[in-house]
Amino acid sequence: MAPPHRGTERTARKAVRTDRHPAAPRRRTLLAGAAALGALGAAGCSRVATASSTKGxxxxxxxxxxxxxxxxxxGEIPFGYIDRNGDLTGEAPELAKAVFKRLGVDRVQPVPTEFGSLIPGLDSQQFDVVAAGMYVxxxxxxxxxxxxxxxQMLDAFVVRKGNxxxxxxxxxxVREKAKFATGTGYAEIQYAVDAGYRESDILIVPDQxxxxxxxxxGRVDVFAGTALTVREVVKKSAKAEATEAFAPRVDGKPHVDGGAFAFRMAETNLRDAFNAELRKLRKSGELFRILRPFxxxxxxxxxxxxxxxCAQ
Structure with a gap:
């Protein structure tokens, strides 16, 4: 992920990355799957667990x-998406399956939405948890x-071959007055603005x-995303390449982002239980085994x- 580190959040995401698999689905396939499951999720909204007045x-x-x-x-590779077979996958859904299984919840169900709608959708109880690799x-x-x-994640650029x-x-x-693009709601918008790029000059595109x-x-000179997003999306390109990963600067200091699951503010008990299982998976090495294929x-x-x- 990686939406705006500061400022107004736009209509979609974070920073994408792509692939896990020998044959990554085409964008059209992803959108069709997301649309179909989005309708399914919307139809079932009334069955989403409602807010609790219980402490925690x-x-x-x-x-x-x-x-x-x-x-x-x-609907972002590799964070959370519907593959060409119509199955839910991605680093966050696969991790969710492992954690919630340990917590006694056997099944996960996707509710696709735009990245910028994830927090509003969580607040309005369209789903129970955000599983999209969202930057904290x-x-x-x-x-x-x-x-x-x-x-954790650094940034990188898609540039033309030879940079x-x-x-x-x-x-x-900024120095080269390059034509700059990034994704809707990406944190990279704010990083570019912090460096002195005028926000109105940024080309906002749907995804990587x-x-x-x-x-x-040739419409832009550079597209910014997470290092993983960028290195995966250029794999089959004959015209573009990925730059070396780098840490964007926030308040003059190099900054490393971290992506996580998000819960409603009142659900501290669920968050704490999730964290406890996450720590076990990290210690055992299972967390890396889940994320590595992506x-x-x-x-x-x-x-x-x-x-x-949260304190940064």
Whole structure:
């Protein structure tokens, strides 16, 4: 993920990455699957567990009774998406399956939405938890309750082969007056603005595939996303390449993002139970085994906590 670190959140996401698999689904397939499941999720909204007045929340008990937890996803490879067979997968859904199984909830059900609609959808109880690899930042911490991050991530750029403008960070983009694009709701919007790029000049595209297309077609010089997003999306491109990963600067200091599950503010009991199982998976090495097929490396494993990211 990686939506705005600060400022107004737009209509969709974070930072995408792609693939897990030998044959990644085409964007059209992903959108068709998301649309079909979105209709299914909308039709079943009345069955989503309602808010609790119990201290710390009793959502976990109700999910156990129902036997299913609804996951808000944003249709992004590799975070959470519907594959070409119509199955839910991605690093967050696969991790959710493992954690909730341990918590006594055997089934997960996707509710696809745009990235920018994840927090509003969670608040309005369209689903029970956000499982989209959402970046933890101070502004979001005022709206949702985060689990500890299950991964950390640097940024990277999609550029034309040979990187003709020598773009390696946001400061380079500003200095070279490069045409800059990133995804809807990405944190990279704010990183570019912090570096001095005028927000009104940023081309906002739906996802990393559209960003790659824009670079290949010469409409922009660079597309910014997470390092994993970028290195996966360029794999089959003959015209574009990924830059080396780098840490964007926030308040003048290098910043490393972390992605996590998000819960409604009152559901501390569920968040704490989730964190307890996440720690066990991390300690045993199972967390990395779950994330590795989606392109994550050991460099993306982290011991950061939501508390420290919320304070930044």
């Amino acid at each position: 929340g009793d959502l976990l008990e109700r999910l156990r009774a129902q036997g299913v937890v609804r996951l808000g996803i944003a 930042n101070k502004e979001r911490c005022e709206q949702v309750l985060f689990a500890d991050p299950d991964y 003709p403008k020598g773009l390696r960070d946001y400061q380079d983009v 595939v559209a960003g790659l297309n824009a670079v290949e077609a 392109g994550f490396t050991k460099a993306e494993m982290t011991d950061m906590t939501a508390k420290e990211l």
